Amino acid sequence: MVWVLRAGGWVSVLVTLGIVITLGTESWPFFVEVPLGRLINDTMWTPLFAEPQYGIGALLAGTLVTTGVALAVAIPLGTILAIFLSEFAEPRFRDWVKPMLELLSAVPTVVYGYFALLTVTPLLQKIYPDLPQFSMLSAGMIMGIMIIPYVTSLGEDAMRSVPMLLREGAFALGDGKLGVALRVVFPGAFSGLAAAYVLAISRAVGETMIVAIAAGLQPKLTLNPLDSAATVTAFIVQVSLGDLPHGSIGYQSIFATGAVLFLMTLGFNLAGHALRKRFHRAI
Amino acid sequence: MRTTSQLSSLSGKESVPSEVEVAAKVQIRGLNFFYGNHQVLRSVTMDVPALQVTALIGPSGCGKTTLLRCLNRMHDLYPGNRYEGSIHVQPDGADILGAGVDPIQVRMRFGMVFQKPNPFPKSIYENVAYGLRLQGVNQRRELDERVEKALREAALWDEAKSRLHQMAHNLSGGQQQRLCIARAIATDPDVVLFDEPTSALDPIATSKIEELIVELKKRVTVMIVTHNLQQAGRISDMTAFMYLGELIELGETNRMFTNPTKPQTEDYISGRFG
Amino acid sequence: MRSEAFYRKQEVLGRRRRALDQGFRVLGMVLTLGTLGVLGILLLNLAVHGLSRIDWQFLTSFPSRRAGEAGILSAWVGTLLLMLVTAGVAVPFGLAAGIYLEEYAPKNRWTDFIEINIANLAGVPSILYGLMALGLFVYQFHFGQSLLSGGLALACLVLPIVIVATRESLRTIPSSIREAAFALGATRWQAVWHHLLPYSTGGIATGVILAMSRAIGESAPLITIGALTFIAFLPPAPLISQPPFVLFDWLFSPFTALPIQMFNWVSRPGEEFQSNAAAAGLILIGITLTMNATAILLRRRAQRNIVW
Numbered sequence: 001m002v003w004v005l006r007a008g009g010w011v012s013v014l015v016t017l018g019i020v021i022t023l024g025t026e027s028w029p030f031f032v033e034v035p036l037g038r039l040i041n042d043t044m045w046t047p048l049f050a051e052p053q054y055g056i057g058a059l060l061a062g063t064l065v066t067t068g069v070a071l072a073v074a075i076p077l078g079t080i081l082a083i084f085l086s087e088f089a090e091p092r093f094r095d096w097v098k099p100m101l102e103l104l105s106a107v108p109t110v111v112y113g114y115f116a117l118l119t120v121t122p123l124l125q126k127i128y129p130d131l132p133q134f135s136m137l138s139a140g141m142i143m144g145i146m147i148i149p150y151v152t153s154l155g156e157d158a159m160r161s162v163p164m165l166l167r168e169g170a171f172a173l174g175d176g177k178l179g180v181a182l183r184v185v186f187p188g189a190f191s192g193l194a195a196a197y198v199l200a201i202s203r204a205v206g207e208t209m210i211v212a213i214a215a216g217l218q219p220k221l222t223l224n225p226l227d228s229a230a231t232v233t234a235f236i237v238q239v240s241l242g243d244l245p246h247g248s249i250g251y252q253s254i255f256a257t258g259a260v261l262f263l264m265t266l267g268f269n270l271a272g273h274a275l276r277k278r279f280h281r282a283i
Numbered sequence: 284m285r286t287t288s289q290l291s292s293l294s295g296k297e298s299v300p301s302e303v304e305v306a307a308k309v310q311i312r313g314l315n316f317f318y319g320n321h322q323v324l325r326s327v328t329m330d331v332p333a334l335q336v337t338a339l340i341g342p343s344g345c346g347k348t349t350l351l352r353c354l355n356r357m358h359d360l361y362p363g364n365r366y367e368g369s370i371h372v373q374p375d376g377a378d379i380l381g382a383g384v385d386p387i388q389v390r391m392r393f394g395m396v397f398q399k400p401n402p403f404p405k406s407i408y409e410n411v412a413y414g415l416r417l418q419g420v421n422q423r424r425e426l427d428e429r430v431e432k433a434l435r436e437a438a439l440w441d442e443a444k445s446r447l448h449q450m451a452h453n454l455s456g457g458q459q460q461r462l463c464i465a466r467a468i469a470t471d472p473d474v475v476l477f478d479e480p481t482s483a484l485d486p487i488a489t490s491k492i493e494e495l496i497v498e499l500k501k502r503v504t505v506m507i508v509t510h511n512l513q514q515a516g517r518i519s520d521m522t523a524f525m526y527l528g529e530l531i532e533l534g535e536t537n538r539m540f541t542n543p544t545k546p547q548t549e550d551y552i553s554g555r556f557g
Numbered sequence: 558m559r560s561e562a563f564y565r566k567q568e569v570l571g572r573r574r575r576a577l578d579q580g581f582r583v584l585g586m587v588l589t590l591g592t593l594g595v596l597g598i599l600l601l602n603l604a605v606h607g608l609s610r611i612d613w614q615f616l617t618s619f620p621s622r623r624a625g626e627a628g629i630l631s632a633w634v635g636t637l638l639l640m641l642v643t644a645g646v647a648v649p650f651g652l653a654a655g656i657y658l659e660e661y662a663p664k665n666r667w668t669d670f671i672e673i674n675i676a677n678l679a680g681v682p683s684i685l686y687g688l689m690a691l692g693l694f695v696y697q698f699h700f701g702q703s704l705l706s707g708g709l710a711l712a713c714l715v716l717p718i719v720i721v722a723t724r725e726s727l728r729t730i731p732s733s734i735r736e737a738a739f740a741l742g743a744t745r746w747q748a749v750w751h752h753l754l755p756y757s758t759g760g761i762a763t764g765v766i767l768a769m770s771r772a773i774g775e776s777a778p779l780i781t782i783g784a785l786t787f788i789a790f791l792p793p794a795p796l797i798s799q800p801p802f803v804l805f806d807w808l809f810s811p812f813t814a815l816p817i818q819m820f821n822w823v824s825r826p827g828e829e830f831q832s833n834a835a836a837a838g839l840i841l842i843g844i845t846l847t848m849n850a851t852a853i854l855l856r857r858r859a860q861r862n863i864v865w
Contacts, residue, residue: 002746005661008653012675012720015713019685022692077588084585088578099853100593106849107599108774110816111838114823115599118831145595169401169463171360173414173470174391176574178581183413188404199680206682208777209816213823233684233777240687240781246696254781258688262681269680273673375564388571419570 062229069140078151113213134216134228158192195275202268308333338519394467400459402451437465457488607835624829642708655723687781702783715768722764726757759859770848776816
């Protein structure tokens with residue numbers, strides 16, 4: 001019986017191998033053909049055109065800006081909520097609020113995309129009439145809402161692990177709850193919080209549907225959140241919607257961008273994991 | 284200021300003739316403490332003399348730590364706790380258990396050192412300066428002076444002066460506890476409360492801290508909870524013996540240890556129970 | 558002796574500190590309700606635009622270019638069949654992996670490696686699972702753009718969720734139970750099968766429900782492997798009333814799924830298609846929220862019922 005179980009254990013390794021090998025082998029032809037210089041220097045990403053441009057910066061800009069907007073929403077809000085739930089809220093309140101916040105991350109991302117495009121964008125257009133139909137701002141904001149539970153849940157766990165003895169030392173000196181939370185608990189939980197932030201970044205970078213629906217599908221090298229632009233993930237979706245014979249240039253390009261995406265999120269995930277381990281050791 | 288010539292015992296009905304004339308820094312009157320419905324302290328009445336070390340001894344569960352934590356209202360941090368009675372702190376005589384009294388203000392008048400060293404995740408300097416900043420001291424020069432003074436009084440200055448801005452957790456256990464003492468005395472509190480401060484330390488660190496406490500009492504009133512009878516004998520001027528939430532006997536340390544009046548005191552001190 | 562000014566200053570400081578505490582408490586409450594309110598607004602919006610659209614016709618029609626005649630029949634059937642494949646793969650493998658890692662694996666470098674690996678997989682963007690499925694299942698293994706490829710992609714995606722849930726529910730069982738079983742001569746497998754698994758069903762069920770809820774809502778991997786959005790037919794039935802009673806053609810059939818259908822309608826202009834999208838979204842979110850809420854309640858019940 002044990003060998004059945006052991007096989008199960010190694011299945012996860014197989015999956016990783018599957019991802020890595022597939023991305024590697026299917027994107028290899030693309031990277032062989034396209035010189036690094038063009039990836040960096042071209043200003044547009046149009047690999048499927050007759051006169052292709054390979055400036056992957058156009059896609060990375062889209063990912064960067066949408067992620068930036070999402071983090072601008074999720075990190076402050078998520079941290080304040082984490083401090084509130086950990087240091088101020090009564091246990092019973094916390095018990096039902098935490099699961100409800102987690103429901104935010106249970107909403108299918110297509111539904112969030114619908115919401116961003118058809119509700120939030122028109123709302124924003126009332127404030128700023130020049131906002132285009134597709135914008136990184138709208139998509140980024142909704143992505144931020146989706147990510148809040150990641151920050152709050154992990155952040156609150158980290159803060160609650162800070163020993164009470166430390167807080168009592170500060171209270172005994174005459175500090176109030178907010179002071180203790182900001183001056184003692186927050187620094188004490190910092191690597192745990194940093195792990196939460198990094199994992200939130202990873203989630204934002206990898207998000208697909210919200211940006212594909214609401215931020216636009218045209219790659220554009222811009223840093224203005226009021227613009228529309230395609231992210232790395234949105235590009236993959238857009239090309240996949242068309243015909244993709246094995247080995248065609250479209251096929252290769254999505255694996256190439258997928259490989260780039262994998263490396264980015266791998267970096268964030270490993271960093272987050274290391275931070276979390278460092279936190280648990282310090283506590 | 285009041286001079287007290289009565290040392291209290293069980294219910295205040297018996298009065299023991301005074302052995303010393305001291306000014307009381309803290310006057311506890313009829314203190315009852317409840318945790319939920321469970322009564323932990325029963326009618327405790329005692330005077331804590333100024334500029335002396337008063338030790339609280341007794342077996343586990345007798346309420347000595349609970350009593351200590353009533354003084355700086357630490358129990359207010361947790362739900363379900365209730366005080367009855369009064370605690371007056373000189374020189375103004377204010378009742379810190381009074382209605383409408385701000386626990387934060389109370390805590391700024393006391394210093395507390397805990398069972399395990401608990402330095403903040405900050406530098407040595409910032410640890411000591413924490414209480415000072417809380418009290419509105421933010422001029423660099425004054426902070427520097429008072430931090431140095433506190434570290435000297437805690438016998439940590441020589442070891443710390445070259446690494447003031449390094450993280451506190453790099454210090455050894457004994458050094459960390461002395462840092463916590465420096466932190467507690469930096470604000471010139473009226474009373475410093477020690478809750479079994481050496482129970483987690485080795486003998487050398489322990490004796491350093493005991494010397495420190497004896498020095499400290501020249502400037503501040505000290506109350507110390509200790510499990511260690513020999514420690515109480517070494518460093519305290521007055522000793523209060525508690526049992527099952529009641530104050531059984533309070534008196535001058537030497538006399539308590541050689542000639543206790545209550546049978547329970549004698550049983551505890553001679554080791555018949557613990 | 559301290560001056561009056563000193564005591565007054567302390568009073569001011571104390572009051573300010575308490576005011577800040579109270580202010581932050583209010584801020585925290587407002588933000589909490591506001592954030593949850595966004596979820597509420599989302600649900601309300603879907604209901605307003607889509608609830609009226611849900612009727613028997615909507616549930617039993619195929620998609621159509623005429624918005625008013627379109628429906629989600631192929632979509633929800635596709636989702637159902639897809640979940641069969643996903644659960645059929647993810648649950649056994651996830652359980653096996655979880656049991657192995659928690660009860661059998663020695664504490665060595667290999668086990669650490671597997672654990673880091675699982676933590677990393679949990680953070681891989683879902684679209685990359687689609688890319689892997691495209692290269693591996695669709696082309697390399699020649700499964701084609703089918704339910705099998707889609708189901709396998711989703712199974713790989715949710716595998717870490719099942720593994721982690723299994724491990725955590727096994728971890729809460731105190732070691733005294735294991736030791737008691739061993740002391741009576743049980744093999745490790747007997748201890749697991751007869752003693753540990755029965756106690757951890759609550760936690761495992763929670764994990765499986767959360768995993769399936771995640772899988773139902775995913776669209777990116779399915780789009781990548783080529784799930785089409787205009788499927789006007791159903792895959793062949795898995796069960797028939799004549800021998801051999803169970804068929805497997807359906808695994809290799811093209812398909813669509815609820816989130817894909819919603820994505821398609823969102824991308825079409827016009828209020829009618831948007832109202833179709835809202836209806837599909839309402840059904841989708843209804844399913845996932847219900848499953849999540851069930852999982853949370855189950856988790857609560859499991860934690861409370863067993864008194865060690």
